[in-house]
Amino acid sequence: MKKEKWHQLGLLVAIVALVTGMGAFPAQAKSAAKTxxxxxxxxxxxxxxxxxxxxxxxxxxxxxxxxxxxxxxxxxxxxxxxxxxxxxxxxxxxxxxxxxxxxxxxxxxxxxxxxxxxxxxxxxxxxxxxRTKAVKTTKMVALTFDDGPDKTLTPRLLKTLKKYKVHATFFETGQNVSRYPQISRAVLAGGNELGNHSWNHPDFNRIGTAKTVSQITRTNRAIYQATGTLPQYVRPPYGNITAAEGRAVEQPIIRWSVDSRDWAYLNKNKDINEVMKDTRGGDIILMHDIHSQSVAAAPTIIKRLKAKGYKLVTVSQLLNNQALPGLQYFGAHDYRTVGK
Missing domain, CATH: 3.90.640 (Actin; Chain A, domain 4)
Known part of the structure; x- marks a missing residue:
């Protein structure tokens, strides 16, 4: 009887071991199936x-x-x-x-x-x-600011964005990023995004492909040095870029559909009126965070756009994370091949 009990116990242990092993095998197979x-x-x-x-x-x-x-x-x-x-x-x-x-x-x-x-x-x-999902952009707009960061004005603008719980996209020049890297980091820390706006704002159409690539690479380096991240987008100064330059850059090009002309007016009220009369759902709004009048206009612009039911988002959100190199984007549903 004792031998028989020991035999039954051994058989039970063997069965348990077998079942345990079988339980582990499918998990390993499942893991392998993930590749x-x-x-x-x-x-x-x-x-x-x-x-x-x-x-x-x-x-x-x-x-x-x-x-x-x-x-x-x-x-x-x-x-x-x-x-x-x-x-x-x-x-x-x-x-x-x-x-x-x-x-x-x-x-x-x-x-x-x-x-x-x-x-x-x-x-x-x-x-x-x-995965990307379809988004309705009829009540979405993207605020963008060029030419910074500015030592005084950009931090002031960041406080405004934080106060009204909105985010924007900043297209910065490499020379300014290298001067104020801590401000570029603050832009990202606030939930905003950074883009490349060349090193020192030349007209790409006049300098040729090699120098354009150098301008962009040098600025990518400055932004990476400051933040640990390469910028996804490029906004060419004056909006000028050739097809050859677009192919060489291999980054999505971001243009705009609403030009505040704040650089020309340097007038708070004119900046506000220009943005409000032209903005529609899906628009990308161009402003600059190196002009005090523009930064002063931002709170009113934000409040009025929100009062109209618009949600202010980053370029990535407006474009549903689907912007691709070789294309230039003017708004949520307006994109073309670079150089056209």
């Missing part, structure tokens, strides 16, 4: 502008992964990244994993978080939390 090999053609529906957006996100990830200093920003644009739709990558639980060719960063592989690929990769390849 899937795809081509960039699948991810982008063979859209080269989407692929350029993935390259843009990859550059940010390389810098982040290496904890790179600002001095390495120029080098990241020399890293060879996928340009052919048949190249492959892997969807993982953490993001899109890509293998890299030999590069100066000595990085063999990166994983771009899905949060950085929203609007760049087709929705079906993204987790539900990172």
């Amino acid at each position: 899937k090999t795809v081509t960039f053609g699948q991810l982008t529906n063979k859209n080269p502008k989407r692929l350029a957006a993935i390259r843009q996100a990859a550059r940010q990830q390389i810098l982040k992964q290496k904890h790179a200093k600002g001095s390495k920003v120029a080098a990241v644009y020399k890293v060879k990244l996928p340009r052919h739709m048949n190249k492959k990558a892997t969807l993982t639980a953490k993001g899109l994993r890509m293998n890299l060719l030999a590069n100066s960063f000595k990085v063999k592989q990166i994983t771009i978080p899905y949060t950085q690929l929203k609007g760049k990769v087709l929705n079906r390849y993204l987790p539900k939390a990172n």
Whole structure:
């Protein structure tokens, strides 16, 4: 009887071990199933502008992964990244994993978080939390401010935005960012976003592609040095940029649909009237945070727009995170190929 009991006990232990092992195996299989090999053609529906957006996100990830200093920003644009739709990558639980060719960063592989690929990769390849959804822009407008940061006026404007619980997009010049990096950090800390407005405000149409790229890269470096983040967007001074420059830059170009002409008026009331008479849902409003009159006009503009039922958002929110390199955006539903 004792032998029989011991035999039954041993059999029970074996069954428990087997069941436990079987319970673990499906979990491992489930984990393995989270990875899937795809081509960039699948991810982008063979859209080269989407692929350029993935390259843009990859550059940010390389810098982040290496904890790179600002001095390495120029080098990241020399890293060879996928340009052919048949190249492959892997969807993982953490993001899109890509293998890299030999590069100066000595990085063999990166994983771009899905949060950085929203609007760049087709929705079906993204987790539900990172997919774009249709948004109504009939009561949305984006306030944008150029030429800062200014030592005194930009902090004053940030206080106004915080008071009225709205956010804006700031297109900053590299030379000013390098002077006041703490203010650029404050812009982001307030929930706003930063864009590239060249190094020292030249007319890109007059300086040529090579110098334009240098202006933008130098400013990207200044913004990265100040904030640890590459700016997503470029706003060319005077709105001028050629098709060749747009292709070389590989960042979405942001224009505007409402020009406050605050730089010409330098008059608070005229600034307010100009914005209010022209603004409609889906508009991008151009102002400057280097003029005291413009900053003084901001509270009234915000209050009046809100009274009309408008929600003031960042450019990314207005464009539903779907802006792509090679295109220039004038408003929520008005975009064209760069140079046209």
